[in-house]
Amino acid sequence: MAEKPKKPQKLRARLPRGLADRGPAEIAATRAMVEKIREVYERYGFEPVETPAFEYTDALGKFLPDQDRPNEGVFSLQDDDEQWISLRYDLTAPLARYVAENFDQLPKPYRSYRFGWVFRNEKPGPGRFRQFMQFDADTVGSGSPAADAEMCMMAADTMEALGIPRGSYLVKLNNRKILDGVLEAIGIGGDEHIKQRLVVLRAIDKLDRLGLQGVEQLLGEGRKDESGDFTRGASLNAGQIRDVITLLNFAGWGDIVDGSNTHTLDEWEGLRFSVNSTFSAGIQDLRQITKITEASGYDTGRIRVDNTVVRGLEYYTGPVFEVELLLDTKDEKGRPVRFGSVGGGGRYDGLVSRFRGEPVPATGFSIGVSRLQAALTLIGQLGNKPQAGPVVVTVFGGEIAGYQKMVATLRKAGIRAELYLGNPKHSLGQQMKYADKRNSPCAIIQGSDEKQQGIVQIKDLILGAELASLEKDRDEYLKKQAEAQFSCKEDEMVAKVQELLQRRGVAWG
């Protein structure tokens, strides 16, 4: 027996992990969010500037948290000229390159904003995306605490512009100098301990997820997780660990009495670390920042010092901030969800300097748009309802060109409309099923009889759907049934459709 010819293998339609398609509701929600954020950032005097998706790998630097191998976490490839290029993993590192490259032409301080996709080559995991959107604002060329204060206030204003009520978010403020001071005080300051300090930083950054005990393990020899994987710790001794934990226990959440951060800062200053000048400078920064925010009416209900905040990115050098959503809500399966951080930022005085060879202070704030959008969707702040679809002009034999002309007439009047482009032999029922699936407000019907009379039938699909839920034979039903399909002259079609759209409250946008 001869072998059967092999059937050619079909290509499988699928996406690489950590990537997602986006439908109409999601796209509309992102657009609405982006517009609101932009409005706030522009009110704060920031102007747009955008950089491309790729940068030279060395220009981006290696500042990602949780990455032990070089280049891990970043999508990189070698260019034709052998140089390595990478997709941006955030919007800050590319901005630093941009400012350095255009330094002399830019106003200083240089205040700019941008949003766009960033890429991280993360390990697989639920909810871990490899492409997501950020919206950043940065002030480069100012070392003033007022610049940091502004970022915190803008973060708060942005949350409220997005419909998150006061009390449901918190901008948490800390200073890398405070932790640095403690680490100096316990004997791991200096360049020779730079790696160890980084491990400490990453351990503290996991406080939310692992709790104090987990952090304690990571400050010591290390920690074995549920899967049995072991993460090496910072190898601090027992006394050193106790000191760091003391600091973390002093977050100062308990003693807010009059909306001022002063009391918490006084307490921190009372710690024995304050003999260390770095620690003490960190406190002074925070005093200046909170003095400004509080004078502008932002009390501890909105902006609050919290020394558990460290931010994972390596490039921060001073004040750091994080926006936390305080909403507890349930996911689709009824499980409680705590959103945690939806944005953050801080001072990165070293990032532009890498290119310039001179100090260039800078501070910035970044919103995780994709993450925040997921949160807002869950609390119902973003519409998930599909928009009304287009008016569908159905097709029954005859000349396609005639039907197409009706469509053109509707479109010319600004009405979203389309010709049924499926098989023109499909029944009215099949064409209506399509219109329903498109969420169309109405359909236009013209058979040969209507054509001869110069009329069209207009079928109100919104009313039609209501009818389906009414008891038949009642007066209301019969009245509505008459209203749900009616005829008019061809040249009245536009006006009648416009009336129907208004009657049904259809407004596209």
Add this chain to the structure above:
Amino acid sequence: MAEKPKKPQKLRARLPRGLADRGPAEIAATRAMVEKIREVYERYGFEPVETPAFEYTDALGKFLPDQDRPNEGVFSLQDDDEQWISLRYDLTAPLARYVAENFDQLPKPYRSYRFGWVFRNEKPGPGRFRQFMQFDADTVGSGSPAADAEMCMMAADTMEALGIPRGSYLVKLNNRKILDGVLEAIGIGGDEHIKQRLVVLRAIDKLDRLGLQGVEQLLGEGRKDESGDFTRGASLNAGQIRDVITLLNFAGWGDIVDGSNTHTLDEWEGLRFSVNSTFSAGIQDLRQITKITEASGYDTGRIRVDNTVVRGLEYYTGPVFEVELLLDTKDEKGRPVRFGSVGGGGRYDGLVSRFRGEPVPATGFSIGVSRLQAALTLIGQLGNKPQAGPVVVTVFGGEIAGYQKMVATLRKAGIRAELYLGNPKHSLGQQMKYADKRNSPCAIIQGSDEKQQGIVQIKDLILGAELASLEKDRDEYLKKQAEAQFSCKEDEMVAKVQELLQRRGVAWG
């Protein structure tokens, strides 16, 4: 002598070739364009859907023009699981994957639009970008000529919505079947000649750039370009070349008499190739399409058959279209620029089928947003004028918090405002220079005297700039000088600034 310690090498701030940063005017122009295109596409009944930047390399397929090595032209890298992934080189191939993956849930025909960045790993060259923006619409699941006709009409409507006057653009329409028919007729039909046909296609696609003689060389043995590089040709014999050139000479530009494409199509049908059924089917398609477009009022001044159009992408199977800008204009250096194609598309009946193993007809249209934007900017259709900057509150000693509060007050009233965040010891002159560079409409000044009196000075920077061009000592000058800086009570500041903004016609957006 001991060696000097090496100075650490400064990182160079630069972008990889073929990538560009974008400033405020460019970003605003893209936004305006995208909004207008979206409005037209939605009026045509298309709904948004977006795919991510990456796809599996095999899902994208290899359809790029001008690429001889596999994978050339595409940015690809190997994922952790050894599978190859690539950045999308257009928006059509990813859509085909999306439709195939979600086939059962989608309405059919499925009409969708999307815009976004695409990436091509092009060889270096002026004006050749490796990241650019496209805006696409596609109808998947309809083989109707009405679907193709709609793409052509939408292309025309979009150009006009973007401010390109009728007569300054042309949608050119052709059919791959016509060329295929000719190639069958001259003996290079069939699977065994697939590569040769592709070389012919690419040769014709270069007609604009190389002229008939260059195409003739590429149809034959090949062509040596100015740099001495040799491109191998399709190796057609003299008779075959003559036949293809005959076709190209029959573009039919000369005989437009009444705005109808019929005459041109009649002429094509008169060619001896029309005994070939593929050729003849191609003509019939075009007759149906142009019948629809002409019935809807789109004459040959807007949509015209032209058999020199082939489109470079391999995946087209039937009608193809291209939008050409007919504007001749000059670049910054006064050299004439002809923009050529700013968009195009066609029918790609095989692209979704690769995944489905069943026929899925589809047609689409794509605007090269970046390319069109360059053209519109050059003809002055897009504003290049920078927007007004924010109101700048200047700083003179005293408490920063007090100045910041003024800024917060202005912002709360919806006024774009910022604190001067440069060195607070900078002189008024230095701070004004910054405000000028930001294009600020006015600045707020409060020294210690003003503070004691509870007043602020408002400096009108727009009027100030006008003053600089007036002769001094004239009445007008003195009057304006008084108007250009005035004082008011602190609590009148918002109202006075709002008046000034209105007086100077400052409207942010």
